[in-house]
Amino acid sequence: MIHRRVAMAALSVGLLLVPGPTLAHSLLVRSQPERRATVTRPPEEVRLWFSERIEPAYARVSVWDAGGKQVDAGDAAVDQAGATTLAVRTPGLRAGRYTVRYRVLSVDGHIVESSFDFTVRPAAAPTGIQK
Ligand SMILES: [Cu+2]
Known part of the structure; x- marks a missing residue:
């Protein structure tokens, strides 16, 4: 039922071309890995946090390598409780640059709809230097 309600809301906004001033749309507030981050450990998942609830049936997130190959596990899902978090698993990422694409309602x-990049840096060889 909530799906229908959201679809109707989208239709109303499109027809009226008047965004409701009291309604805020969901903005990406943070992610893991973060936008433009360079990480030394390949992430097992990419997770996005939004400012408002998102509609699970219309939430999409995917991860692509520099060669344009999709590298996520295809299991993107919105958290059950708050519906403000969207995640997809990314097993076995190698060093390289990746693009996260997402689209939420x-x-x-x-x-x-937007995208951002992050980089997995090759693991540094042990140097024996203590921190
Ligand atoms: Cu909005």
Whole structure:
């Protein structure tokens, strides 16, 4: 039922071209890995946190390598409790640059679509230097 309600909301906004001033759409507030981050340990998943609830049926996130190959496990899912977190597993990432693409539908009916990159740095060889 909530799916229908959100679809109707999206339709209303599209027809009226008037965003509701009291409704905020879901913005990406943080991610792991972070935007433009360089990490030394390949992440087992990519997780996105949004400012507002997102509609699970319309949430998409995928991870692509520099050659344009999709490298996520294809199991993107919205957390059950708050519906503000979206994650996808990324097993076996090697060193390289990756692009995270996401598209979510806020409960206010707005679609938010964007992307960001992160880099996995090759593991440094042990140097014996103590921190
Ligand atoms: Cu909005």
